[in-house]
Amino acid sequence: MFANKSHLQAVPAQAVEIKQGFWADRQATNRDSTIPAVHHQMDITGRLDAWRLDWQPGQPKPHIFWDSDVGKWIEAVGHSLKTHPNLAFEQQVDAVIDLIEKAQQPDGYLNIWFTAVEPEKRWTNLRDWHELYDAGHLIEAAVVYYQATGKRKLLDVLTRYADHIDARFGVDEGKRHGYPGHPELELALVKLYHETGEQRFMKLSKYFVDQRGQQPLYFDMEAQERGDDPTKFWAKTYNYCQAHEPIRHQHEATGHSVRALYLYSGVADVAAETDDAELRDVCRQIWGDLTLHQMYVTGGLGPARTNEGFTFAYDLPNETAYAETCASIALVFWAHRMFHLDPDSRYIDVMERALYNGVLSGVSFDGSLFFYANPLAAHPNVNPAEQWSSIHGERDYQRSEWFDCACCPPNLARMVASLGDYFYSSTDDSVYVHLYNTSSVKLSFAGTDVEIEQRTGYPFEGGVNFSLKLVESTEFELALRIPDWCHQHQIAVNGELVEASVVKGYARLNRAWAEGDTVTLTLAMPVERILPHPEIRQDAGQIALQRGPIVYCLEGVDNGAQLANIVIPPTAELSAGFDADLFGGTGVITGEAQRVQPANWQGGLYQAESQTEIAHEPFTFKAIPYFLWANRAPGEMRVWLREG
Amino acid sequence: MFANKSHLQAVPAQAVEIKQGFWADRQATNRDSTIPAVHHQMDITGRLDAWRLDWQPGQPKPHIFWDSDVGKWIEAVGHSLKTHPNLAFEQQVDAVIDLIEKAQQPDGYLNIWFTAVEPEKRWTNLRDWHELYDAGHLIEAAVVYYQATGKRKLLDVLTRYADHIDARFGVDEGKRHGYPGHPELELALVKLYHETGEQRFMKLSKYFVDQRGQQPLYFDMEAQERGDDPTKFWAKTYNYCQAHEPIRHQHEATGHSVRALYLYSGVADVAAETDDAELRDVCRQIWGDLTLHQMYVTGGLGPARTNEGFTFAYDLPNETAYAETCASIALVFWAHRMFHLDPDSRYIDVMERALYNGVLSGVSFDGSLFFYANPLAAHPNVNPAEQWSSIHGERDYQRSEWFDCACCPPNLARMVASLGDYFYSSTDDSVYVHLYNTSSVKLSFAGTDVEIEQRTGYPFEGGVNFSLKLVESTEFELALRIPDWCHQHQIAVNGELVEASVVKGYARLNRAWAEGDTVTLTLAMPVERILPHPEIRQDAGQIALQRGPIVYCLEGVDNGAQLANIVIPPTAELSAGFDADLFGGTGVITGEAQRVQPANWQGGLYQAESQTEIAHEPFTFKAIPYFLWANRAPGEMRVWLREG
Secondary structure (H helix, E strand, C coil): CCCCCCCCEECCHHHEEECCCHHHHHHHHHHHHHHHHHHHHHHHCCCCHHHHCCCCCCCCCCCCCHHHHHHHHHHHHHHHHHHCCCHHHHHHHHHHHHHHHHHCCCCCCCCCHHHHHCHHHCCCCCCCCCHHHHHHHHHHHHHHHHHHHCCCHHHHHHHHHHHHHHHHECCCCCCECCCCCCCCHHHHHHHHHHHHCCHHHHHHHHHHHHHCCCCCCHHHHHHHHHCCCHHHCCCCCHHHHCCCCCHHHCCCCCCEHHHHHHHHHHHHHHHHHHCCHHHHHHHHHHHHHHHHHCECCCCCECCECCCCECCCCCCCCCCCCCCCHHHHHHHHHHHHHHHHHCCCHHHHHHHHHHHHHHHHHHECCCCCCECCCCCCEECCCCCHHHCCCCCCCCCCCCCECCCCCCCHHHHHHHHHHCHHHHCEEEECCEEEECCCCCEEEEEEECCEEEEEEEEECCCCCCEEEEEEEECCCEEEEEEEECCCCCCCEEEEECCEEECCCEECCEEEEEEEECCCCEEEEEECCCEEEEEECCCCHHHCCEEEEEECCEEEEEEHHHHCCCHHHEEECCCCCEEEEEECCCCCCEEEEEEEEEEEEECCCCCCCEEEHHHCCEEEEEEEEEEEEHHHCCCCCCCCEECCEEEC | CCCCCCCCEECCHHHEEECCCHHHHHHHHHHHHHHHHHHHHHHHCCCCHHHHCCCCCCCCCCCCCHHHHHHHHHHHHHHHHHHCCCHHHHHHHHHHHHHHHHHCCCCCCCCCHHHHHCHHHCCCCCCCCCHHHHHHHHHHHHHHHHHHHCCCHHHHHHHHHHHHHHHHECCCCCCECCCCCCCCHHHHHHHHHHHHCCHHHHHHHHHHHHHCCCCCCHHHHHHHHHCCCHHHCCCCCHHHHCCCCCHHHCCCCCCEHHHHHHHHHHHHHHHHHHCCHHHHHHHHHHHHHHHHHCECCCCCECCECCCCECCCCCCCCCCCCCCCHHHHHHHHHHHHHHHHHCCCHHHHHHHHHHHHHHHHHHECCCCCCECCCCCCEECCCCCHHHCCCCCCCCCCCCCECCCCCCCHHHHHHHHHHCHHHHCEEEECCEEEECCCCCEEEEEEECCEEEEEEEEECCCCCCEEEEEEEECCCEEEEEEEECCCCCCCEEEEECCEEECCCEECCEEEEEEEECCCCEEEEEECCCEEEEEECCCCHHHCCEEEEEECCEEEEEEHHHHCCCHHHEEECCCCCEEEEEECCCCCCEEEEEEEEEEEEECCCCCCCEEEHHHCCEEEEEEEEEEEEHHHCCCCCCCCEECCEEEC
8 A cells, every 4th residue: 555665764773883972972971960860850750660550549640741751751762772782771671661561451552541540531622632642652662662672572572552543533534533632652552563564554544644633633523522622622722733734734833842843743754654745845944934933043942932843934033032952853763754755854954963062951961960951041049939931840940850840851762773874875775874983883885785985073073084895996975065054075986086066955975885995074163153043033133153064152250240241242262172071071162252331330220321331341151062061061052152 | 009200191182182293193093093992893793692601611712811902992082082172972982881880799899800811710819810900991991081071981880890809809807818920900990989989999909919829829828719739830930920929029120021910010009109219119120020131122022922921131032022012001000100100201111112112013003903023033934824923813913903812902992092181290389301202281380370282293203392371470390301312402491492400200390481482402313323221132233213202114116025135334324304295195215225235146045155255235224113013015024123
């Protein structure tokens, strides 16, 4: 029924070794700190024991997302095990999988809350509750854990659960026409299909994608069945969950940003698997809207805390930015899928922007603390006790150990652990290099094994050296991404400069490669002053500093208070440096600016300029990578800086 | 027991005639449009009929603030009747007063909700519900309506209710130690004391002021009695209702801004009536914190929507400003009281700032539509259906006919109707002129009647001519406020320039005045560029335009979209004008600025400055008074403008 006509596919992490440098360090921290921290928090909060289903009235309640938290942790461990075996991790997961297996009901149903707490409410509110979302995360976990370990137990459990869901939901006579309130299962079912080869899972995913938003709206009917008034939907609009109309009629990114991006990822999967040009165009249109109108310079998505999502085009407030960590992670998922649907570097450029900035800012440098929201400016004078705007206990200027709704920490853990999946893609006769980091990849072209090794100081240096190992000379295309931030590059093969045409963002080197061939890519990496689109009113008159893929910020600990009074002259020289003592060595940017403030302020809130002298005091600022903010003393932070 | 040692008092509105000009027009609109609109809305929403107490289960419920809405409308009518008799208004009020009288319970209790809907919950939740607040507004209404009409019925009803409350709450044995969750009754009881002379009401007010925040906290005990966990208070902190500590230990404006300002007004009343130096100093300290750290240039208060109130010093976001209309009105109340506690123009300067800006912006030019929140910048691309942040159905860029929680519209009606009370204050031998508007006032010094007439084009012109009518020559001090916005003034008496010393902000003219004497006050009124305090990060690099007491703003309808790209050079000449065709004639400010935007934008969200040409296009802007914004086509609005 479904045919994948493209041979283009991501090179799996097992074939990729991230040896040292930036991402090797981040993955080590993820293994040593983040994954154990997530496990510890899940343990002490009861998320693991909840699978015993022994909740009794009067005890603290589990909640409806707990299954997914555990799923993402298992998935993170699975990704990590693929390249870094760890018996302790595996034993922890196996113990929980035993509980999960026992928790599965005779009919295949599997959910903590709707088995142990409110079994009578099973499948009664797909709109607001998260049964299908939970199922999706458990399926992803099962697939990855099976890939990593060959252990089938969880995969078999989830296959049975997927069959249970398949028996209940669909277009066929006697099935209910429901779909997930929080998308996720769509993309998970495609993974399950890939792993098992069972086309019914692919068909079920396609059903969920196509049924969404069809009239009469399932969520309305379901609400009426519950005795609720559908017009009193707390979220006010079905845009919130992207069910306001069928996906094929949708053109804009809207609503809750994580729901949105998980859905779009699933849509891209279905488009690719079913070779559906209409769905592909829907994806392209929404992608265009998202990246041309609604994305922070950090790859953050969803400015509004109130709906945890999108507002309107060019509305990108900085201090109140929600920009949920999970939304940037989901952007990586979607971008990666879009590349395989429409091979063009523009998707990977966005993926890289999200990875180095909006995703990584979600976790502390030591891997133990997490941001839920990732604002682009912050002030420390907020008293957390009075922070009314907090939805999930998140704070704006300091990372937390955990959240009541803990979607972000395990999502970060699986994202970083799985990074090897995002480095390369290949076809029968070409390899795309998406990400630059010291690493190697093993490939095979026409039966010949090829190993490509990268050495680079990326993202703080723009030079990348490739060396090739082949047993015999082989012809294939080496396609090197020329990032959108780079305005000048050079390529040398075996020390000789070559002209490589750049097609869809990749410099194409087509030749018969031989053992010992080297390729040197030099990406000019000056400090860039980034201007905002003229309709982004919140950034007007301001610049962001970017060098390579990294967006920088000013922090109070380096620059004192009142960052808003620091003004960078248009002519000021900005210097890239490397601070070896900071966070184990990191790129920094310094420059001459001015502190512009009144010399004779009388103490009031407002003062006539006619009565005021303004002082312009020379000031050397120091900017650090945005993702590293809030790892030292609390203070102000600011990405967009006044220029003038 | 209580002695008012000061002879300084406000000249009541009955002695003041606001003849023509700015405030005469606003009062006419208030009578012709706002008061009838408020009555109509209260009628169609059931607020008037609710006094019949015939609510039945299953019918739409009244809510716990309805009594106060009706109270404020009666008070508005009362103020208006003092100077503008209106039989229809009076009949409408008398009919409702008949219902209110019948609604009073045999024990004196009077409240719609807790009689008709949940009588069993009477007095069980002073923290969150509004029984005492409702009582306060009804008392204010009763006093003013009696003053205006001599009709005692409502005053007698509310006196009985006040006695009921007095019997229930207090320090005495057998009384409960409660106090209002939402202050208001404190100041109302002082008015009742003034009108009736009954000192027990003064004593009760003082009790409420002093008991607030005492340990053990009444709100905690009350919650326990209800079976609620006090630590689960939805507002998280008692700062919300200024009960976190006793008022004598409070030094900062905190929490819900209307609650705060009503409380501080009551505290000022108690301080004045009981000559309590400690309470007066508390008032001064909080006043200092409020006006030096937490006030918008418009006199708006309370930046945060989440607690409808204060956050921290210098935190004054513009687009998300809550700045509730009622809070600016309450600032007028408190400022007026502070002047009488501590005669200094700094209070009246703030009062004037609030009146002309943050208060008046709450009502449309035609008097029929209302703002709940008064942001200092707005963008029209917000879809109201998705405006999650709305608490009371308020919208950010367009006024509404009404709100579910309708505190602001009738508050505006009573504020504008009572404006005559705020023009003058007098002692035995002096008169303070606070507000300038064509008007007259009748006074008496040592038995001699004096009438002072003002003629002026204020607030759009800075000249004020006074002429005095006296039957015989009399000595008194004419004290003319020199507003804080004015850096140069002249005074002539009978055409001759005089040097009048300015003491505590008032130019003092002490002499034996004679029939036909004239005084000419000339206040230099250039366009001022107002700078924000250097710690207000949201306004950095920007100026506000002010001329006289009026703060101006740019609107899209005059200046096109993307107001954030308009930059005013420091040297640009700014011209004050008068547009006779706009809103019946209003001051405007024009000036040469630049539209600064990229000349070669490629269409993305972000672009390197190295790849961008910036165009500086000359542009003539037009600013209108802030209070007049959102009366024409929807569009952007901005008070703080980029300078550079």
